[in-house]
Amino acid sequence: MAALICEVVYRGIFQKNLAARIARGIVLSARKSGRWGIAFGRYGDSPQRNGIPAKDFAIVADTKEELEQNMARYEPKHTDVTIVLDDTLSKGVESWAWYGLQPINRLTVPNGTVLMTSVQPFESLLQDIHKRDTAYKLSLVRAKASFSGLWVHKEDHTEARILGALAKIAPSFLALDGVSQAIREIEWGSDLKVASARKAYDRLETRQVKITEGNAEIPYSFEMPKWWEMREGVTIPAIPIGKPKEGGQGYVPERNPYFKKFTTRTMRPVIDFDTCVKCNLCWISCPDSCFDVMPDATFDANMEACCGCGVCEAVCPVESCITMVNEAAFEDNASQWEMWRKDKAAYKTWLTAKIGDKQTTVRSHGFRFRGQYEQELTRDLDGGGVEITAGIPGENAAHKTV
Amino acid sequence: MAVATTAAPTASDEKELLISGSEAVAEGLALADIDVVTGYPIRPYDTVIQAIAKKIANGQLVAEYIVAEGEHSQFEIVKHASTVGARVFCGSSGVGWAYAMECLVVTPPLRVPMVCLVGNRALDDPGAFGVEHNDALFVRDLGWMLCWIDTSQEAIDTTLIAYRVAEDRRVFLPLAISADGAFLTHSQALTLVPPKEKVDKFLPRYDRGDLLLHPDNPITVAPQANEDWVIEIRRQNDEAMKRAVAVIEEAYADFRKVFGRGPENPWFEEYMTDDAEIILVGMGTISLPMKVGIRTLRAQGKKVGLVRLRWFRPFPTEKLVKVLSRAKAIGVVDRDYSFGSPFHSGVVANEIRAALYNAEKRPPLLSFICGLGGREVTLEDVYKATDLCYNAANSGKSEAKTLWLGVRE
Numbered sequence: 142m143a144a145l146i147c148e149v150v151y152r153g154i155f156q157k158n159l160a161a162r163i164a165r166g167i168v169l170s171a172r173k174s175g176r177w178g179i180a181f182g183r184y185g186d187s188p189q190r191n192g193i194p195a196k197d198f199a200i201v202a203d204t205k206e207e208l209e210q211n212m213a214r215y216e217p218k219h220t221d222v223t224i225v226l227d228d229t230l231s232k233g234v235e236s237w238a239w240y241g242l243q244p245i246n247r248l249t250v251p252n253g254t255v256l257m258t259s260v261q262p263f264e265s266l267l268q269d270i271h272k273r274d275t276a277y278k279l280s281l282v283r284a285k286a287s288f289s290g291l292w293v294h295k296e297d298h299t300e301a302r303i304l305g306a307l308a309k310i311a312p313s314f315l316a317l318d319g320v321s322q323a324i325r326e327i328e329w330g331s332d333l334k335v336a337s338a339r340k341a342y343d344r345l346e347t348r349q350v351k352i353t354e355g356n357a358e359i360p361y362s363f364e365m366p367k368w369w370e371m372r373e374g375v376t377i378p379a380i381p382i383g384k385p386k387e388g389g390q391g392y393v394p395e396r397n398p399y400f401k402k403f404t405t406r407t408m409r410p411v412i413d414f415d416t417c418v419k420c421n422l423c424w425i426s427c428p429d430s431c432f433d434v435m436p437d438a439t440f441d442a443n444m445e446a447c448c449g450c451g452v453c454e455a456v457c458p459v460e461s462c463i464t465m466v467n468e469a470a471f472e473d474n475a476s477q478w479e480m481w482r483k484d485k486a487a488y489k490t491w492l493t494a495k496i497g498d499k500q501t502t503v504r505s506h507g508f509r510f511r512g513q514y515e516q517e518l519t520r521d522l523d524g525g526g527v528e529i530t531a532g533i534p535g536e537n538a539a540h541k542t543v
Numbered sequence: 544m545a546v547a548t549t550a551a552p553t554a555s556d557e558k559e560l561l562i563s564g565s566e567a568v569a570e571g572l573a574l575a576d577i578d579v580v581t582g583y584p585i586r587p588y589d590t591v592i593q594a595i596a597k598k599i600a601n602g603q604l605v606a607e608y609i610v611a612e613g614e615h616s617q618f619e620i621v622k623h624a625s626t627v628g629a630r631v632f633c634g635s636s637g638v639g640w641a642y643a644m645e646c647l648v649v650t651p652p653l654r655v656p657m658v659c660l661v662g663n664r665a666l667d668d669p670g671a672f673g674v675e676h677n678d679a680l681f682v683r684d685l686g687w688m689l690c691w692i693d694t695s696q697e698a699i700d701t702t703l704i705a706y707r708v709a710e711d712r713r714v715f716l717p718l719a720i721s722a723d724g725a726f727l728t729h730s731q732a733l734t735l736v737p738p739k740e741k742v743d744k745f746l747p748r749y750d751r752g753d754l755l756l757h758p759d760n761p762i763t764v765a766p767q768a769n770e771d772w773v774i775e776i777r778r779q780n781d782e783a784m785k786r787a788v789a790v791i792e793e794a795y796a797d798f799r800k801v802f803g804r805g806p807e808n809p810w811f812e813e814y815m816t817d818d819a820e821i822i823l824v825g826m827g828t829i830s831l832p833m834k835v836g837i838r839t840l841r842a843q844g845k846k847v848g849l850v851r852l853r854w855f856r857p858f859p860t861e862k863l864v865k866v867l868s869r870a871k872a873i874g875v876v877d878r879d880y881s882f883g884s885p886f887h888s889g890v891v892a893n894e895i896r897a898a899l900y901n902a903e904k905r906p907p908l909l910s911f912i913c914g915l916g917g918r919e920v921t922l923e924d925v926y927k928a929t930d931l932c933y934n935a936a937n938s939g940k941s942e943a944k945t946l947w948l949g950v951r952e
């Protein structure tokens with residue numbers, strides 16, 4: 142009697158289909174050895190919101206009874222493998238329902254595995270992943286976060302590679318042959334995808350994580366009120382208005398202490414305060430009212446509140462004044478404006494480095510323009526990647542080579 | 544994690560698919576070869592509409608797919624399509640179902656056998672996605688047949704049975720299948736899909752006969768009438784609902800004959816009730832924590848069983864009373880509420896109290912309100928309900944009590 146419980150942590154919209162395919166793939170692969178299984182999404186999540194952290198689960202078990210045993214709850218309370226489809230989720234997960242900030246390794250059992258797609262070194266990921274009091278393993282599939290859209294799926298073989306990696310992690314449930322067979326049979330399955338799975342199996346990088354390692358931050362949390370403590374009429378008190386900064390020259394609004402949204406962010410804005418013309422457009426346009434008004438009338442994007450939508454970058458009229466940068470390049474949510482005020486030259490150096498980082502670790506929010514995927518693919522191929530579209534039935538196949 | 548011990552599944556003439564409850568309903572609809580379907584999205588019901596759209600787009604189903612501008616219109620469209628002889632499907636969730644209420648009300652008197660899916664969802668506010676049964680229960684007094692399903696397998700099977708029952712000329716009443724939002728609509732389980740040839744043996748064509756609205760059969764549907772006609776119309780509905788009982792039993796018996804599976808008792812599932820001192824009662828996916836909890840309780844020597852009610856309308860009064868009156872105490876777990884009702888209980892608890900009124904033996908009955916808005920029903924909730932039932936059984940007093948489980952207090 143045994144069961145394997147996996148969660149797939151992903152970014153709403155961009156990876157909804159990918160996560161669902163992985164969860165299905167786990168059950169279908171395990172079915173090849175006669176296992177029973179179920180795949181489902183975490184319903185309280187709202188994966189139709191851009192970038193919001195969300196979860197799918199897959200449970201497989203030797204017997205139907207044992208499957209029921211593990212299903213008899215809203216969602217698993219512990220997982221053997223935590224699959225993370227975007228390495229910026231290392232900073233934690235705040236779900237659409239109000240549960241505070243949850244470390245990415247929170248449900249992973251002692252000595253279980255966090256399996257992530259990432260091109261970052263282990264050490265920089267461990268600066269983000271919270272410390273915990275039991276050891277576990279961190280396994281990396283070397284790949285960029287695969288982002289597409291709500292109704293489309295990017296055929297870059299990420300789901301096959303994750304399944305191949307799982308065959309290495311949990312071979313008694315997902316034998317590589319079973320995985321291969323399942324991949325061949327699923328929608329858009331192909332031998333090329335099977336080859337990708339097998340490569341991921343061979344190339345999986347794994348490292349033990351000790352209890353001394355990780356981000357020491359205590360994630361924010363809170364008590365939920367009792368029914369008789371709550372206000373009636375489905376009302377909640379308004380967030381108090383903000384506080385003036387430095388004698389009324391600046392202004393910092395109060396924000397919801399129970400729902401912060403920053404783990405939704407995959408990119409964050411960095412601001413060149415030297416070139417800002419104080420036009421207010423970022424402040425007006427930010428859908429989450431993230432901009433604090435500074436005493437010199439520039440605006441500081443508050444990183445506790447920013448969900449990384451990129452609107453400010455789009456509206457700012459000054460070339461390169463606001464730039465969206467991969468969230469993975471940052472270690473904290475500290476104020477950029479305070480850093481700039483303290484030492485303008487150092488800030489400029491920091492800013493240039495961060496923007497420069499964008500060149501190498503650029504990421505997309507799905508497809509911003511026609512042909513973007515082909516461009517990304519070219520870059521990967523130049524770096525020695527394997528061409529993947531050959532296995533896709535359809536018009537492209539004829540033009541591609543393996 | 545142990546080593547693989549089990550073998551791959553054996554082949555049969557049924558396909559095994561990994562599909563959600565909603566997708567299973569869509570498989571059933573394709574096999575039933577529906578003619579007209581309307582769509583207006585609301586979570587969790589929208590999942591079935593997506594699955595049907597995909598089937599039509601892939602050429603696996605030829606049907607008229609009409610996107611309506613709201614729930615009210617989508618039910619009107621299928622109502623009319625059914626009167627001209629089309630096999631129809633529609634559905635909704637939560638306040639979407641409520642918005643269609645005017646059409647839902649007129650469907651039974653017109654004897655329109657539409658089959659619907661209610662993806663059970665809490666009513667607004669606060670706009671939660673999670674399951675409560677109050678949405679489907681809106682129509683419980685109106686001549687709608689109502690049943691609750693528990694698994695993807697039951698979803699596809701019940702879809703086929705539903706058309707067979709609703710479109711039987713002795714019945715001709717609308718039928719709503721209720722599926723718990725999330726736990727069933729969004730969970731993908733291994734499900735057997737039968738071949739079309741078998742379905743054709745089980746499910747005849749929809750024949751509206753003398754009620755068909757067609758130039759060859761000139762009739763007027765729904766002329767205005769007052770006290771000179773109305774009570775007779777209601778009495779006809781009453782009779783149709785009574786006749787549905789035998790039709791449902793026939794349909795399940797035939798289903799077992801054709802497909803070689805399915806329950807012997809259509810009305811409710813019994814789990815370890817044979818020697819049970821305490822019987823818990825619930826509808827839908829709540830059965831899962833209950834069954835798992837009962838296994839643990841049994842291991843501790845507590846004789847607990849479960850009755851999972853499938854059919855709520857028509858209500859299986861005599862059959863249910865026969866099983867329940869054997870118990871020392873009954874605990875009814877409602878995933879709904881009925882504010883201000885007798886003893887402030889849930890809807891199912893009050894129905895069962897009424898059903899037991901004429902029984903010779905009436906065990907104490909506790910009403911539990913649990914799992915509202917999709918809140919997890921925990922094993923601890925099941926243990927607590929059982930303990931309270933044992934207390935009631937031992938006290939011998941038949942006190943009417945309602946307890947809320949899993950609420951922050």
Ligand code: SF4
Pocket residue numbers: 409410426427428429430431432442443446447448449450451452453454
């Ligand atoms: S990216 Fe810019 S506009 Fe979007 S939430 Fe953050 S600060 Fe506001």
Ligand code: SF4
Pocket residue numbers: 412416417418419420421422423424439440456457458459462463
């Ligand atoms: S939009 Fe750009 S220029 Fe205008 S205030 Fe914001 S940062 Fe400054």
